[in-house]
Ligand SMILES: Cc1cc2nc3c(=O)[nH]c(=O)nc-3n(C[C@H](O)[C@H](O)[C@H](O)COP(=O)(O)O)c2cc1C
């Protein structure tokens with residue numbers, strides 16, 4: 001029986017070889033940031049209101065002119081195909097069925113065009129800018145042609161965080177696993193069998209860009225060898241390439257949030273990349289408060305990193321976030337149950353959120369506001 005995200009996580013751990021589970025589950029260095037996300041969320045207390053009619057709950061929100069059925073979506077995640085072949089399409093389908101957005105990663109293992117169809121109305125595209133900016137240009141054009149609504153530029157990966165587990169497990173391209181990793185893969189035949197027909201998943205969208213050395217490029221993406229010269233002026237270049245909503249992902253500092261507003265960005269995602277980049281970064285919920293104060297309602301503020309239940313989502317909404325993006329919980333569901341597993345996780349977050357709204361006397365998302373925050377909240 002799977003009652004919560006931890007149950008899905010345990011099932012994923014059983015299904016996956018260790019190198020895959022540790023890649024998706026792990027954080028950077030001593031994993032302090034990963035733990036901080038969790039600890040700080042647990043300390044946000046909601047002070048419930050009583051005697052409020054909550055027979056009808058409304059979890060819908062509006063974002064960039066579109067309606068989401070619930071105030072959360074699926075964060076962009078690379079190498080999803082390693083968890084399950086066709087994983088990107090499964091996640092997009094689960095999101096579409098739940099009426100929430102799915103953000104397709106630059107490092108996906110499914111073609112942009114294949115994900116656009118099942119994801120359709122609420123699909124967003126996440127961009128990593130590699131050294132050859134022409135590649136980003138090609139991806140943006142494909143994403144626009146395929147109907148993606150918003151572009152998410154991830155800005156917290158100028159270089160990879162140090163993921164020590166990935167190094168120990170030999171997880172890089174070309175994949176030459178050490179014996180211990182090979183032996184562990186052999187112990188997971190159900191996972192292995194799924195890849196017999198298809199082999200190791202590729203970063204197919206990179207592989208399709210013109211005039212590039214595909215293998216070297218894929219290795220560069222997995223080692224997160226990005227364009228470190230990208231700066232605020234680089235945004236002007238992106239603006240010329242993309243005329244839809246532009247969202248910056250990985251903003252933590254209030255001054256960067258203000259700069260984003262000045263530069264005409266349409267939204268920010270407060271994120272520490274799920275504790276996978278700077279281990280000393282503040283928790284996402286802590287940074288969220290400061291970014292919200294800096295932005296003063298000028299543009300929507302989203303958040304991700306560490307959200308494991310609908311109650312956590314309510315915490316961020318009460319602080320003032322427009323919506324929350326969910327990362328690993330969806331991969332746990334995908335790992336053990338494919339599309340149905342991902343759908344079960346989204347359902348779980350929906351019912352947890354509804355229960356929290358009822359318990360706090362907040363029948364609409366708008367009613368989940370700072371008034372619910374318990375005084376003496378230690379953050
Ligand atoms: C396996 C994995 C792959 C990821 N790949 C990407 C990516 O390609 N692009 C990106 O912007 N963020 C990526 N992220 C970060 C997520 O978008 C998100 O910020 C983070 O997972 C949220 O934290 P949570 O997993 O604790 O919910 C990845 C995260 C994981 C766990």
Ligand SMILES: CCCCC(=O)C(=O)O
Pocket residue numbers: 077078079107157221222224273276
């Ligand atoms: C697989 C390429 C990048 C994925 C990523 O951003 C992450 O592992 O956090």
